[in-house]
Amino acid sequence: MVAAVARKRLPQPSSDTPSFETDVLEGLRATPKQVPAKYFYDAAGSHLFERITELPEYYPTRCEMKTLREHAADIARLVPQGAALVEFGSGSSKKARILLRAAPKLAAYVPVDICGEMIEQEAIELRADFPQLKVLPVTADICNPFDLPDEAKAAPERIGFFPGSTIGNFEPHEASAFLRNAANILEAGAKLIIGVDLIKPVEVLNAAYNDAAGVTARFNLNLLTRINRELGGTFRLNTFEHHAFYNRERHRIEMHLASLKRQKVKVAGETIEFRAGETIHTENSYKYSAESLAALARGVGWLPAGSWTDARKYFSIQAFTFAG
Ligand code: AVI
Numbered sequence: 485m486v487a488a489v490a491r492k493r494l495p496q497p498s499s500d501t502p503s504f505e506t507d508v509l510e511g512l513r514a515t516p517k518q519v520p521a522k523y524f525y526d527a528a529g530s531h532l533f534e535r536i537t538e539l540p541e542y543y544p545t546r547c548e549m550k551t552l553r554e555h556a557a558d559i560a561r562l563v564p565q566g567a568a569l570v571e572f573g574s575g576s577s578k579k580a581r582i583l584l585r586a587a588p589k590l591a592a593y594v595p596v597d598i599c600g601e602m603i604e605q606e607a608i609e610l611r612a613d614f615p616q617l618k619v620l621p622v623t624a625d626i627c628n629p630f631d632l633p634d635e636a637k638a639a640p641e642r643i644g645f646f647p648g649s650t651i652g653n654f655e656p657h658e659a660s661a662f663l664r665n666a667a668n669i670l671e672a673g674a675k676l677i678i679g680v681d682l683i684k685p686v687e688v689l690n691a692a693y694n695d696a697a698g699v700t701a702r703f704n705l706n707l708l709t710r711i712n713r714e715l716g717g718t719f720r721l722n723t724f725e726h727h728a729f730y731n732r733e734r735h736r737i738e739m740h741l742a743s744l745k746r747q748k749v750k751v752a753g754e755t756i757e758f759r760a761g762e763t764i765h766t767e768n769s770y771k772y773s774a775e776s777l778a779a780l781a782r783g784v785g786w787l788p789a790g791s792w793t794d795a796r797k798y799f800s801i802q803a804f805t806f807a808g
Contacts, residue, residue: 788802
């Protein structure tokens with residue numbers, strides 16, 4: 485097993501990929517100020533995210549793993565003989581392993597991730613652990629069109645897998661675009677299994693993004709450290725504060741970095757002014773109901789094929805079939 489922390493990469497729907505500098509400067513010139521959440525995940529940010537998933541307050545990862553384990557046999561019934569499992573944003577393939585174990589009918593596993601190095605390394609271990617399975621990694625941005633390997637295209641059916649509620653970090657129109665892109669890649673008759681964080685009491689949501697140990701705050705503030713390091717920024721971290729709260733109207737957790745005073749900061753040679761209390765909006769994490777996700781999916785041709793949740797109904801695994 486490799487000791488390195490699996491580096492999480494959050495893709496952003498976009499045909500051309502602007503640079504970190506362009507995105508940060510454009511975001512800091514805008515009103516309100518914002519920086520795309522995908523930039524959280526440098527090495528330190530990926531490590532902090534791994535720690536978040538283990539926090540007592542951050543329930544999503546534990547709930548999803550438990551639900552996958554408890555219902556693996558049921559979920560595996562969706563898998564026809566010889567099918568290919570295509571995981572969007574596979575990272576360390578930890579969750580896929582649960583399905584691979586439960587569904588020996590799978591002939592191929594296609595981990596797709598923007599971080600090629602990580603999935604190639606993971607593929608070596610998967611081939612050793614699942615000798616009957618063809619492991620066919622693809623390095624790609626999951627929000628853009630990409631080609632599947634021929635063996636996966638030739639499979640009688642392709643089943644998409646998108647766990648982790650990563651869909652919650654997309655704006656709703658981006659989530660629709662992702663679902664449409666997934667349908668095009670997986671083709672007619674495909675299925676899609678998605679993990680999504682559910683709407684729940686606001687105290688539970690707020691606690692999950694305001695942990696007592698302050699790890700989520702460090703994860704948020706690490707964005708400023710990254711800007712300082714990579715873009716010659718002059719952010720003083722003790723003059724910014726982590727703010728995270730549930731926006732009931734928009735069904736989302738918002739994360740911000742609030743300036744504690746009026747100040748000027750330099751980024752890539754440009755001066756950015758902050759009012760006292762002004763924030764940089766760094767992340768949205770949308771929460772769905774089973775119905776609202778199904779409605780979004782139906783809008784682009786995916787029809788419900790199954791739904792599983794934990795005892796507290798905190799997190800949901802939903803399956804869809806593509807109707808075309
Ligand atoms: C990766 N993503 C699903 C996490 C979430 O809950 O939206 C990222 C995160 N942000 C703060 N804590 C965790």
